[in-house]
Each structure stands twice: as C-alpha cells, then as structure tokens.
Amino acid sequence: MLAVEQLGRDFGAVRAIAEISVTFEPDRFTCIVGPSGCGKTTLLKCISGLLPPSRGRVTLHGRPVTRPPREMALVFQDYSRSLFPWMTVRDNVAFPLRKRRDLDAAALRELVEESLAAVGLSDAIGRYPWQLSGGMQQRTAIARAIAYQPEILLMDEPFASVDAQTRADLEDLILAIRRRYSMTVVFVTHDIDESVYLGDRVVVLGPPPTQVKEVLEVGLPAERDQITTKKDPEFLRLRSHVFANIMNREEQG
Amino acid sequence: MKRNGRTVLIALEIATPFVLVTLYALWAAPRDSFFFPPLGEILAALRADWFGERILSDIWPSIRRILLGFSLSAILAVGLGFALGLSRRARIATAPLVEFFRALPPPALLPLTILVLGVGDVAKVLLIALVCLFPILQNTIAGITGIDPTLRETARMYGITRRGELLHVVLPGALPAIFAGLRTSLSLAVIMMVISEFVAASNGIGFGIWQAKRLFDIPLMWSGIIILGILGYILNMALLQIESRVLAWHRGARKAAE
Ligand SMILES: Nc1ncnc2c1ncn2[C@@H]1O[C@H](COP(=O)(O)OP(=O)(O)OP(=O)(O)O)[C@@H](O)[C@H]1O
Ligand SMILES: [Mg+2]
Numbered sequence: 001m002l003a004v005e006q007l008g009r010d011f012g013a014v015r016a017i018a019e020i021s022v023t024f025e026p027d028r029f030t031c032i033v034g035p036s037g038c039g040k041t042t043l044l045k046c047i048s049g050l051l052p053p054s055r056g057r058v059t060l061h062g063r064p065v066t067r068p069p070r071e072m073a074l075v076f077q078d079y080s081r082s083l084f085p086w087m088t089v090r091d092n093v094a095f096p097l098r099k100r101r102d103l104d105a106a107a108l109r110e111l112v113e114e115s116l117a118a119v120g121l122s123d124a125i126g127r128y129p130w131q132l133s134g135g136m137q138q139r140t141a142i143a144r145a146i147a148y149q150p151e152i153l154l155m156d157e158p159f160a161s162v163d164a165q166t167r168a169d170l171e172d173l174i175l176a177i178r179r180r181y182s183m184t185v186v187f188v189t190h191d192i193d194e195s196v197y198l199g200d201r202v203v204v205l206g207p208p209p210t211q212v213k214e215v216l217e218v219g220l221p222a223e224r225d226q227i228t229t230k231k232d233p234e235f236l237r238l239r240s241h242v243f244a245n246i247m248n249r250e251e252q253g
Numbered sequence: 254m255k256r257n258g259r260t261v262l263i264a265l266e267i268a269t270p271f272v273l274v275t276l277y278a279l280w281a282a283p284r285d286s287f288f289f290p291p292l293g294e295i296l297a298a299l300r301a302d303w304f305g306e307r308i309l310s311d312i313w314p315s316i317r318r319i320l321l322g323f324s325l326s327a328i329l330a331v332g333l334g335f336a337l338g339l340s341r342r343a344r345i346a347t348a349p350l351v352e353f354f355r356a357l358p359p360p361a362l363l364p365l366t367i368l369v370l371g372v373g374d375v376a377k378v379l380l381i382a383l384v385c386l387f388p389i390l391q392n393t394i395a396g397i398t399g400i401d402p403t404l405r406e407t408a409r410m411y412g413i414t415r416r417g418e419l420l421h422v423v424l425p426g427a428l429p430a431i432f433a434g435l436r437t438s439l440s441l442a443v444i445m446m447v448i449s450e451f452v453a454a455s456n457g458i459g460f461g462i463w464q465a466k467r468l469f470d471i472p473l474m475w476s477g478i479i480i481l482g483i484l485g486y487i488l489n490m491a492l493l494q495i496e497s498r499v500l501a502w503h504r505g506a507r508k509a510a511e
Contacts, residue, residue: 099417
C-alpha cells in the first residue's frame with residue numbers, strides 16, 4: 001500500500017503544498033484533480049521519489065520512499081520531452097528493461113511488442129519519437145510505463161495536450177489497460193469530467209498552499225462508456241459537485 | 254522541386270571552383286607575373302613535388318600532427334567536459350579559466366610552447382591539442398547542461414544506473430553540441446599546424462610553403478597553399494560525414510521541429 005503522510009513541499013519561500021495525507025489502496029484508480037499550479041506535479045514527483053518532500057513522507061508497503069522504487073512507473077506531463085529522441089519507439093520502451101535479468105532476449109522482445117500492441121502502436125515500432133503525432137508519443141510513454149510492469153502507475157496530466165477525439169480514445173485505452181493489468185493507478189488531471197469518468201475515487205486539491213479539499217468515491221459501474229457514462233445522473237452529480245468545490249461555490253439544487 | 258534545388262546546389266559547389274581556376278588561368282597566362290605564375294607551373298609543382306616525395310616527407314607529418322593533436326584534445330575535452338558539465342560547483346570554479354583560454358587568440362600560446370616544450374613533434378601536437386581543447390570543452394559543457402531535465406528524470410524513474418544514464422542519456426544528448434565543438438576545433442587544428450610549422454619545423458606543409466617562399470619558388474608556394482586548402486576541405490568533409498552518421502536522429506528531429 002502507498003501512503004502519503006502529512007506531506008508538504010516548499011520552493012524557497014513559496015509554500016507549494018501545505019499538507020497532504022492520502023492513501024492509495026492496491027488496484028484502485030485514483031484521480032487527483034486540482035487547479036493549475038496547485039502542486040499536482042510536485043505531489044507526483046514526491047510520491048515517485050524524484051523530489052524529496054520538505055515535510056512529511058511517502059511510504060510504500062511501510063517503507064519510506066527516498067528514490068524511485070522499482071514498483072512505480074511515471075508518465076510525465078511533458079511526454080514529448082521524456083522520450084529519448086535518439087531511440088526508436090522500440091528502444092524507448094525497452095530502455096528501462098535493459099537490466100532485467102529475469103527476461104531473456106526473446107521474452108524482452110515479446111514484452112515490448114505486447115505493450116506497444118496494447119496501446120495500438122505496433123506499426124510505429126521502428127520510428128523515432130519526432131516522427132510521431134502527439135497522441136502517438138503519449139501512447140509510447142504509456143507503453144514504456146506498462147512494459148516496466150509496475151505495481152503503481154503514476155500519470156501526470158497525460159492527455160492535457162492532445163485533441164478531444166484522441167483524448168477520449170486515450171481515456172478508454174487507460175481503462176482497458178487498467179482492466180488487463182492489475183495496477184494501482186494515480187492519475188493527475190485538471191479536467192473534472194476526466195477525473196470522474198476514469199476514477200474509482202477522486203481526490204480534490206485546493207489552490208496553494210495546497211491541501212486535500214475532499215475525497216469522493218465514484219459510485220459508477222466499473223464499465224465506462226464515453227456516451228452513456230457521461231449521461232449517467234451519478235456522473236453529472238459528481239462532476240457538478242467537484243466543479244462547485246473547486247470553484248468554491250455552494251452547490252445549487 | 255526540392256530535388257532540383259539540391260542538384261543545382263551541388264552543381265554550383267563543383268562549378269564555382271572550376272570557374273575561378275579557369276579565370277585565374279586565363280588571367281595569369283599572358284602576364285607571366287612572378288608572384289602570380291601561370292596555372293600550368295603551379296600544377297606542375299603540385300604534381301612533381303607535393304604528389305611526389307613530399308607526400309611522405311611533408312604532407313603525412315602534417316596530417317599526423319593534426320590528427321594526434323585533435324584526437325588527444327577531443328578525448329581530454331569530452332572527459333573534462335563531462336566532469337564539469339555534471340558538477341555545478343566545478344563549473345563555476347573553472348568558468349573564468351575556460352573563458353580566458355577561449356578568448357585568447359590561439360597563436361599567442363606558440364612562443365610559450367616553444368619555450369617550454371621545444372620545437373619537436375611532441376610540442377606541435379601538444380600545442381594543437383591545447384588550442385583545440387577549449388571549444389570542445391565549452392561545447393561539451395553546454396551540451397550536458399542543456400539536456401532536458403525531464404530526460405534525466407525519466408532515466409532515474411526507470412531505475413537506470415548512473416553508468417547507463419551517462420552512456421545512454423547524457424552522452425547522446427550532448428553529442429550535437431560536442432560535434433559543433435569538434436568542427437570548430439578541427440579548423441583550429443589546421444591553423445595551428447601551419448603556424449607552428451612556419452615558425453619552427455624541419456618538415457610539414459607549413460614548412461614547405463615557408464621554405465618555398467624563402468627560395469622564391471613561387472609556384473611551389475602556391476601549390477602548397479592549394480594542398481592546405483584541399484587538406485582542410487577533406488578533413489572537414491570527413492568530420493561532417495561522421496557527424497551525419499552519428500547524429501542522423503538529430504537532423505531528423507530538427508527538421509520535424511521546423
Ligand atoms: N522546481 C521548482 N522551483 C520553484 N518552484 C516550483 C518548482 N516546481 C514547481 N514550483 C512551483 O510550485 C507550484 C506547483 O507547481 P506544480 O508544477 O506542481 O503545479 P501543477 O499542479 O502540476 O500545475 P499544472 O496543472 O500547470 O501542471 C507552482 O507555484 C510552481 O511555480
Ligand atoms: Mg503539472
């Protein structure tokens with residue numbers, strides 16, 4: 001189990017995160033939603049062990065996280081900048097696996113190809129990142145994360161800079177992947193609809209100095225659909241609730 | 254359209270030297286000037302001397318000096334550049350020194366190296382290496398510090414070892430800048446080779462040109478200058494060839510970004 005315990009982070013005199021405590025149960029899909037600049041990336045970097053917290057700590061199975069643990073993979077917000085431009089799609093996905101002793105060459109190849117097939121990129125395997133569209137680059141980054149076979153998948157606004165159609169496709173792709181590989185997912189977004197559509201649970205963050213405003217259980221069926229789910233009264237209720245909360249307005253009706 | 258443009262460019266590149274040489278031949282032939290001898294005499298000297306015994310006695314020693322000095326500085330500068338590029342402290346501490354040497358006109362070091370190291374081959378190679386060091390060093394540092402932090406964070410996130418990060422992330426990321434430094438230094442290497450051979454040498458292309466001037470063998474002098482030009486051109490082409498192989502991804506990425 002992954003736990004964030006009274007975590008705070010300052011940048012110089014700026015208090016980016018005041019205090020956040022939240023736990024992530026195995027196999028659950030948690031969306032973290034909050035306004036731009038509220039410290040979502042900072043929180044994910046602290047969780048992943050890339051950034052030391054100023055206060056509090058992060059524990060994984062009871063042990064404090066001080067550097068990126070083998071159990072976690074992170075899909076960065078700037079996906080285009082996290083792909084190595086001198087490596088093909090195949091090599092980008094295979095790069096984190098190069099020290100895996102339990103995989104022989106054939107198994108490694110299969111794992112890479114299977115992960116790319118899971119995101120629908122089998123045809124682009126020999127291309128370089130700069131030969132791909134934004135959505136394809138993002139899917140490469142996702143394939144790299146799932147090939148790493150993490151227990152916990154951290155995603156930082158992964159669909160923020162792709163068009164609406166691609167975004168809907170990628171959302172459903174993530175749900176499919178999540179059903180296929182059992183993983184704890186921590187999904188950061190500033191899109192309220194997206195957070196309710198994807199999550200089993202939504203953690204709402206306030207503006208800086210950041211705290212958890214609310215944790216919401218999403219009572220929607222596990223199977224989600226872009227059209228029917230988004231018409232579901234429960235979906236509509238939750239999204240206006242989160243919206244009102246973030247905008248600091250009293251709920252109407 | 255694009256293809257055509259390329260063909261025209263290549264044709265121009267080949268045609269221009271021919272036109273210039275022809276113009277010179279036409280201009281010099283009737284004059285019989287002492288300082289600007291007819292093309293035939295220059296070509297005769299080129300064939301008889303430079304492509305004769307001087308290939309071994311002068312051209313090869315010069316090439317050897319360039320290649321040894323340049324390779325030595327490339328190895329040292331990239332190694333040192335890594336150390337400085339990865340440590341902010343070391344970088345700040347050495348910045349004034351690097352800037353100073355980079356700003357210094359390279360021939361200014363010649364008297365010093367003659368005094369300290371003498372006039373032998375070793376001294377020439379070391380002088381070339383010293384002068385070539387700073388552009389490569391500076392570019393390596395810039396290349397390393399310019400790598401997108403997200404790339405290095407990605408490597409850390411996925412448990413890449415320090416060694417793996419240096420070899421597969423930092424080095425390729427810095428390589429475009431390193432090559433820019435290598436190109437600058439290669440032309441400096443040719444310059445320093447010539448100058449050091451002018452001042453004190455018993456062989457080499459620079460020595461040959463200087464000697465020809467002293468003996469008033471003007472066609473020989475001119476043909477030496479032509480040899481130098483050709484040598485510089487070939488060396489530069491060779492480096493560009495290597496670069497386009499190694500950095501194919503970089504060219505593609507830059508084109509894609511346009
Ligand atoms: N390395 C840093 N140095 C200084 N300040 C930083 C640094 N990283 C983040 N901050 C500050 O911390 C705050 C939170 O930044 P963060 O990137 O975590 O926000 P975010 O919620 O991810 O924003 P966005 O939705 O735009 O991605 C911001 O005020 C930002 O300016
Ligand atoms: Mg962010």
